[in-house]
Amino acid sequence: MTIMKNTLNIIGGGMAGSEAAWQAANAGLRVVIHEMRPKVETFAHRTGNLGEMVCSNSFRSDDHEQNAVGLLHWEMRQANGLIMQTAEKHRLPAGGALAVDRDPFAESVTAALKSHPNISISYDEITNLPTDGNWIIATGPLTSGSLAKAIQAETSAEALAFFDAIAPIVYHESINMDVAWMQSRYDKGETEEERTAYLNCPMNKDQYEAFIDALLAAEKTEFKEGETAGYFDGCLPIEVMAERGRETLRFGPMKPVGLTNANDPENKPYAVVQLRRDNALGTLYNIVGFQTKMKYGAQKAVFKTIPALENAEFARLGGIHRNTFINSPTLLDEQMRLRSRPNIRFAGQITGVEGYVESAAMGLLAGRLAVAELTGKTLPAVPNTTAMGALVTHITGGAEAKTFQPMNVNFGLFPALEGAKNGRRNRKDRYKGYTDRAKLDWQAWLAQTV
Numbered sequence: 079m080t081i082m083k084n085t086l087n088i089i090g091g092g093m094a095g096s097e098a099a100w101q102a103a104n105a106g107l108r109v110v111i112h113e114m115r116p117k118v119e120t121f122a123h124r125t126g127n128l129g130e131m132v133c134s135n136s137f138r139s140d141d142h143e144q145n146a147v148g149l150l151h152w153e154m155r156q157a158n159g160l161i162m163q164t165a166e167k168h169r170l171p172a173g174g175a176l177a178v179d180r181d182p183f184a185e186s187v188t189a190a191l192k193s194h195p196n197i198s199i200s201y202d203e204i205t206n207l208p209t210d211g212n213w214i215i216a217t218g219p220l221t222s223g224s225l226a227k228a229i230q231a232e233t234s235a236e237a238l239a240f241f242d243a244i245a246p247i248v249y250h251e252s253i254n255m256d257v258a259w260m261q262s263r264y265d266k267g268e269t270e271e272e273r274t275a276y277l278n279c280p281m282n283k284d285q286y287e288a289f290i291d292a293l294l295a296a297e298k299t300e301f302k303e304g305e306t307a308g309y310f311d312g313c314l315p316i317e318v319m320a321e322r323g324r325e326t327l328r329f330g331p332m333k334p335v336g337l338t339n340a341n342d343p344e345n346k347p348y349a350v351v352q353l354r355r356d357n358a359l360g361t362l363y364n365i366v367g368f369q370t371k372m373k374y375g376a377q378k379a380v381f382k383t384i385p386a387l388e389n390a391e392f393a394r395l396g397g398i399h400r401n402t403f404i405n406s407p408t409l410l411d412e413q414m415r416l417r418s419r420p421n422i423r424f425a426g427q428i429t430g431v432e433g434y435v436e437s438a439a440m441g442l443l444a445g446r447l448a449v450a451e452l453t454g455k456t457l458p459a460v461p462n463t464t465a466m467g468a469l470v471t472h473i474t475g476g477a478e479a480k481t482f483q484p485m486n487v488n489f490g491l492f493p494a495l496e497g498a499k500n501g502r503r504n505r506k507d508r509y510k511g512y513t514d515r516a517k518l519d520w521q522a523w524l525a526q527t528v
């Protein structure tokens with residue numbers, strides 16, 4: 079392979095690699111995306127598309143005033159982000175969340191990159207660390223084995239592998255709508271479609287207790303000793319939540335608050351299982367928050383005890399997956415470059431951020447930082463008062479290196495507001511203060527990058 083000195087090479091065309099390529103190509107760089115699919119597959123991807131969503135079809139909250147993920151959406155939109163603008167085109171009703179029709183979404187991302195005059199796509203697996211040229215490694219949680227080994231050899235730090243789990247998807251036609259009803263929690267949403275975006279299955283106390291018993295007794299995929307210690311807390315399998323306490327699910331994904339059973343308004347459900355639309359046609363629904371490592375047979379048996387799902391047909395059952403990420407606080411500089419080989423940047427989930435949005439955001443940033451470097455500009459650090467800056471500051475130094483674990487964006491990563499009082503009563507004002515400040519600072523930073 080001939081490496082052009084003025085070309086940016088990106089390994090991996092997922093959320094991060096696609097966004098990085100878009101940003102760099104729009105700034106005038108020549109970009110080559112190296113994507114191993116469809117030649118080499120992963121167990122979670124189904125297509126050869128760039129920007130494929132491997133599990134949930136949601137980019138989570140779109141609230142840019144009160145939510146840190148929503149703020150990250152806003153910041154990416156301001157920066158002409160490909161992932162956000164494509165998500166907008168394929169948006170599905172989801173009661174305040176930004177959910178999309180996954181296949182048309184990934185097809186659009188692929189088409190936009192393929193037709194860009196500055197981008198070419200090479201469908202190959204990169205198995206070694208590149209020695210020259212300018213590179214971004216954005217190979218994600220399922221980085222291929224040989225490249226992972228090469229990274230390990232270079233960093234001599236252990237690439238950490240751990241498991242979380244994917245939620246099952248049910249065919250809508252197999253759900254008993256005499257028992258279930260459509261409603262978003264607290265009727266949240268601007269339109270009737272948004273206010274009825276979720277499909278709810280009610281449980282009384284006996285049904286809930288029986289469900290917990292079934293979960294606890296179900297046959298699970300066994301973990302090797304120590305593996306579960308690496309769980310990412312936001313993505314715990316439901317049976318692990320149930321093991322932590324019989325009430326945990328009732329205060330988590332099965333909480334009954336903000337919902338009234340349209341089929342039986344007088345009876346307050348003791349717990350509620352929520353499903354959310356998974357495609358534009360409305361034929362598929364995923365069970366929200368029901369990641370699991372139960373064996374397939376056990377999953378079917380347990381989920382069919384949920385009222386309205388007694389005849390459920392599953393388009394996909396839950397599963398476990400691996401996550402590869404590097405110890406960014408020790409390995410990367412504040413420009414996301416590998417300290418030992420500064421011609422290589424890392425971006426996306428492999429840097430230790432968690433989720434589609436955070437990964438795309440780190441791709442956006444890595445792309446822009448590469449552009450600045452290759453065009454001889456010096457950019458100031460991204461202010462840590464922005465969602466983008468808070469995240470990158472965390473992974474490249476803010477986090478404790480010894481106990482470094484994947485991180486979602488959250489207001490806990492932001493510096494305190496001057497003169498703001500802490501405490502629950504002022505939370506709404508505080509969050510608004512964070513997001514107002516972030517927006518100003520992000521716009522000021524962006525203005526310096528052009």
Ligand SMILES: Cc1cc2nc3c(=O)[nH]c(=O)nc-3n(C[C@H](O)[C@H](O)[C@H](O)COP(=O)(O)OP(=O)(O)OC[C@H]3O[C@@H](n4cnc5c(N)ncnc54)[C@H](O)[C@@H]3O)c2cc1C
Binds near residue numbers: 095123
């Ligand atoms: C099973 C599973 C379920 C998940 N569920 C969710 C979820 O519900 N919500 C959520 O927000 N996040 C979820 N995640 C995390 C999600 O995958 C990431 O947050 C996001 O996709 C990461 O973006 P990325 O660009 O870093 O990696 P990816 O989107 O995975 O992209 C990496 C790309 O690199 C390619 N690649 C890998 N190795 C090589 C190589 N050696 N050479 C060339 N190409 C290579 C891969 O084929 C892939 O296309 C899940 C992850 C997994 C594995």
